[in-house]
Amino acid sequence: MPHRIPRMQRASSPSGHRPVMIAIAGDSASGKTTLTRGLVEALGPDRMTAVCVDDYHRHDRFERREVPWTALHPEANYVDIMEQHLQLLALGQPVLKPVYDHDTGLLTRPVLVEPREFVVVEGLLPLHTRLARACFDIAVYLDPPEEVRRGWKVHRDTTKRGYAPEQVLAELDRREPDSATFVRPQRRWADIVVRFAPIAGREDPPGTPLSAELMLRPTIDHPDLSAVLPGGDQRALHLKLLRDTDGRPVDALHVHGYVGAEEAGVVVKAIWESLGIDAPVPASLGRFAEGTSQPLAITQLLLLYHLLDTARLHGR
Amino acid sequence: MPHRIPRMQRASSPSGHRPVMIAIAGDSASGKTTLTRGLVEALGPDRMTAVCVDDYHRHDRFERREVPWTALHPEANYVDIMEQHLQLLALGQPVLKPVYDHDTGLLTRPVLVEPREFVVVEGLLPLHTRLARACFDIAVYLDPPEEVRRGWKVHRDTTKRGYAPEQVLAELDRREPDSATFVRPQRRWADIVVRFAPIAGREDPPGTPLSAELMLRPTIDHPDLSAVLPGGDQRALHLKLLRDTDGRPVDALHVHGYVGAEEAGVVVKAIWESLGIDAPVPASLGRFAEGTSQPLAITQLLLLYHLLDTARLHGR
Numbered sequence: 001m002p003h004r005i006p007r008m009q010r011a012s013s014p015s016g017h018r019p020v021m022i023a024i025a026g027d028s029a030s031g032k033t034t035l036t037r038g039l040v041e042a043l044g045p046d047r048m049t050a051v052c053v054d055d056y057h058r059h060d061r062f063e064r065r066e067v068p069w070t071a072l073h074p075e076a077n078y079v080d081i082m083e084q085h086l087q088l089l090a091l092g093q094p095v096l097k098p099v100y101d102h103d104t105g106l107l108t109r110p111v112l113v114e115p116r117e118f119v120v121v122e123g124l125l126p127l128h129t130r131l132a133r134a135c136f137d138i139a140v141y142l143d144p145p146e147e148v149r150r151g152w153k154v155h156r157d158t159t160k161r162g163y164a165p166e167q168v169l170a171e172l173d174r175r176e177p178d179s180a181t182f183v184r185p186q187r188r189w190a191d192i193v194v195r196f197a198p199i200a201g202r203e204d205p206p207g208t209p210l211s212a213e214l215m216l217r218p219t220i221d222h223p224d225l226s227a228v229l230p231g232g233d234q235r236a237l238h239l240k241l242l243r244d245t246d247g248r249p250v251d252a253l254h255v256h257g258y259v260g261a262e263e264a265g266v267v268v269k270a271i272w273e274s275l276g277i278d279a280p281v282p283a284s285l286g287r288f289a290e291g292t293s294q295p296l297a298i299t300q301l302l303l304l305y306h307l308l309d310t311a312r313l314h315g316r
Numbered sequence: 317m318p319h320r321i322p323r324m325q326r327a328s329s330p331s332g333h334r335p336v337m338i339a340i341a342g343d344s345a346s347g348k349t350t351l352t353r354g355l356v357e358a359l360g361p362d363r364m365t366a367v368c369v370d371d372y373h374r375h376d377r378f379e380r381r382e383v384p385w386t387a388l389h390p391e392a393n394y395v396d397i398m399e400q401h402l403q404l405l406a407l408g409q410p411v412l413k414p415v416y417d418h419d420t421g422l423l424t425r426p427v428l429v430e431p432r433e434f435v436v437v438e439g440l441l442p443l444h445t446r447l448a449r450a451c452f453d454i455a456v457y458l459d460p461p462e463e464v465r466r467g468w469k470v471h472r473d474t475t476k477r478g479y480a481p482e483q484v485l486a487e488l489d490r491r492e493p494d495s496a497t498f499v500r501p502q503r504r505w506a507d508i509v510v511r512f513a514p515i516a517g518r519e520d521p522p523g524t525p526l527s528a529e530l531m532l533r534p535t536i537d538h539p540d541l542s543a544v545l546p547g548g549d550q551r552a553l554h555l556k557l558l559r560d561t562d563g564r565p566v567d568a569l570h571v572h573g574y575v576g577a578e579e580a581g582v583v584v585k586a587i588w589e590s591l592g593i594d595a596p597v598p599a600s601l602g603r604f605a606e607g608t609s610q611p612l613a614i615t616q617l618l619l620l621y622h623l624l625d626t627a628r629l630h631g632r
Contacts, residue, residue: 060425078428081412088400096397096414098426107425109376110414112394 017092019049019115020310021135022303024122025186026142027179028072029153031196032122034288035142038300039120039307042282049116051089053123055098056082061105070178072124079129086126086135089115102161118307127186138220138306141190145197148210188246191220191306194299204258212295214253214302215244222251223305228270229253236260237267237298253302255295264294271298271305275312333408335365335431336626337451338619340438341502342458343495344388345469347512348438350604351458354616355436355623358598365432367405369439371414372398377421386494388440395445402442402451405431418477434623443502454536454622457506461513464526504562507536507622510615515572525573528611530618531560532567539621541569544586552576553583553614569618571611580610587614587621591628 022039024032040048056078059067069076078098085095094114101108127133127141144152150172157163163171187193193215198204216222229239236259244250255264272281282304286297338355340348356364372394375383385392394414401411410430417424443449443457460468466488473479479487503509509531514520532538545555552575560566571580588597598620602613 058428078412080410081428084404084409084411093400094396095400096394096412096426098412109423110412110426112374112397 017117018090018314019092019117019119020137020307020314021086021090021119021121022138022140022307023126023133023136024120024140024142025125025127025183025190026122027124027149027183028175029156030142030144030149031152031194032142034296035140035194035300035303036120036122038285038287038296039118039303041284041287042300042304043118043307047116048118048120049089049113051097051113051119051121053082053086053121053126055100055107057098057100057107060100060107070175072175072178072182074125074128074182077125079125079132082125083129083131083135085113086121086132089113089119089121090135117311124183125186127189128182133189137310138192138303139190140192140194140303141187143187143193143195145195148197190215191217192302193217193244196295199256207291209257209291209293209295211257212253212255212299214255214299216251216253216302217244218249218251220306221309223271223274223302223309225253225267225270228266235263237263253298255298257293257295259294261294264298267298268301271301275305275308277308333433334406334630335408335433335435336453336623336630337402337406337435337437338454338456338623339442339449339452340436340456340458341441341443341499341506342438343440343465343499344491345472346458346460346465347468347510348458350612351456351510351616351619352436352438354601354603354612355434355619357600357603358616358620359434359623363432364434364436365405365429367413367429367435367437369398369402369437369442371416371423373414373416373423376416376423386491388491388494388498390441390444390498393441395441395448398441399445399447399451401429402437402448405429405435405437406451433627440499441502443505444498449505453626454508454619455506456508456510456619457503459503459509459511461511464513506531507533508618509533509560512611520574523607525607525609525611527573528569528571528615530569530571530615532569533560534565534567536622537625538567539587539590539618539625541583541586544582545569551579553579569614571614573609573611575610577610580614583614584617587617591621591624593624 024036026032036050040050057071058076058078064071064076067076085097088095092115094112096110097113098110099108121136126136127139133139150169153172154165154168157168158165195213195215196210197213199211225239229237236256238254240252240254242250242252268281281301285300285304286292286294288296340352342348352366356366373387374392374394380387380392383392401413404411408431410428412426413429414426415424416422437452442452443455449455466485469488470481470484473484474481511529512526513529515527541555545553552572554570556568556570558566558568584597597617601616602608602610604612
């Protein structure tokens with residue numbers, strides 16, 4: 001049983017009590033589930049509901065052969081029902097969510113989803129429409145370099161979903177136009193853009209975790225890290241003011257993969273203590289299939305900060 | 317292509333335009349589908365959406381063996397999701413409705429339901445909760461005598477659903493406590509209670525349709541039939557002031573199965589003309605599997621009157 005954060009205000013979320021909502025948007029195999037799982041483990045499944053919104057397909061796999069869209073095209077999905085369900089969850093109401101069975105390619109029995117204190121919504125298109133975006137207190141976009149994501153997708157789909165590598169690569173190519181048109185533009189709407197990537201030009205030893213670059217947009221209030229991160233980009237952990245790819249000003253928090261536990265610990269402690277919670281930092285942060293990553297831990301902790309801070313601010 | 321009633325106000329119902337909602341509640345094999353079908357045929361499927369709310373089961377047929385409830389017990393159903401969907405439909409919003417497959421006993425792929433100008437909701441429990449009842453402009457309860465309903469159920473389930481008569485009778489007995497506790501109390505909430513039954517003490521020739529007794533409660537405004545139905549209970553079609561089984565005052569409209577087309581036609585004409593619609597009476601009224609019934613036609617016409625009158629009053 002991992003350390004979990006004690007409740008701040010109320011016991012469980014009764015129906016109608018509005019949860020804090022966070023979106024984790026990103027393309028297929030961009031790391032959404034890894035990030036989400038760490039949040040649910042830190043808060044506990046009795047406090048956080050996890051929802052994947054990639055099941056709102058109009059067609060099953062066989063009908064899809066007859067229509068001109070890939071599965072991620074909005075025309076191939078009940079986007080209005082996804083919006084409706086997000087609104088209901090944001091209002092604290094349960095929904096009967098559709099389910100797509102990846103094994104059979106069939107649409108199957110829906111599941112009841114009841115929002116707890118916190119709801120994490122991950123998927124390909126949770127930030128696609130204005131009404132959907134309006135449901136979230138915190139919006140995150142996962143933005144790994146395409147070559148990293150392709151590697152992750154080939155690895156996952158060949159080891160866990162039974163595909164051959166050339167099938168996965170062909171599918172990536174087939175989806176590329178829709179990814180470019182519908183998935184990647186959601187980066188624009190994120191409060192935090194997360195990029196896990198190797199650092200260009202470094203030859204870190206095998207097993208070094210990927211570094212994280214976190215774009216902290218001024219659309220929400222981030223924890224004040226100026227005391228523990230005095231600036232300068234020489235250290236393994238630093239904050240840098242820069243222009244985003246779209247020209248807008250942004251704070252970029254860099255966490256290098258080789259950062260030491262002690263150096264990372266100072267930042268973790270600063271973020272955690274600013275929340276004023278009388279509990280140890282959740283032990284589950286940073287864990288992933290291949291081990292533990294300080295960049296992942298700090299990313300998850302930052303999202304946790306925003307979840308708990310929003311709950312505190314809104315008296316939720 | 318049967319005669320259909322021309323639109324009164326607007327073309328089709330755009331999303332968000334509130335439909336007129338009617339509930340047809342009643343026990344299994346009480347005639348809900350026959351009544352509903354006539355309404356949809358009269359208005360046309362482009363103007364009326366038909367929804368059956370008996371698919372909100374928590375369990376499939378196999379899981380149900382492990383739980384202490386019959387399929388019609390509220391605990392065995394997502395009653396809160398049914399309420400939510402009725403509210404959304406009443407607000408003009410689409411819903412993704414669950415589907416129970418009667419052939420396999422499995423819960424399967426949900427269907428998109430989009431409310432048109434009129435929505436007819438039939439089922440075992442549409443009037444069970446206060447929030448569900450609040451969604452309806454007109455509430456109808458089908459109340460055939462139990463021996464009539466048992467006969468209908470045995471006939472339907474043996475000819476169309478492949479059961480043996482003794483299986484159907486055993487199932488009726490098994491459900492009886494829940495019917496008494498949850499289904500029949502909904503009669504209390506109906507604006508119109510419909511009872512199709514043979515007339516006690518008469519020996520009508522075989523093939524004579526069942527008579528209809530319509531309890532017209534003062535909870536909604538019924539058409540004024542005093543000019544064409546001067547009272548007295550000697551005629552085949554008459555209106556009678558009486559006390560309902562619960563002691564409350566009610567108008568009872570009796571339409572005997574042997575009523576002549578001419579005598580019924582006078583009442584039909586009066587109801588129809590009071591709506592001021594420049595179109596013939598829909599030809600589909602009164603049709604059922606075994607032929608045509610004047611009592612059924614007048615019942616459907618009365619419901620049609622309320623649907624169109626509500627649409628007119630509310631500018632819908």
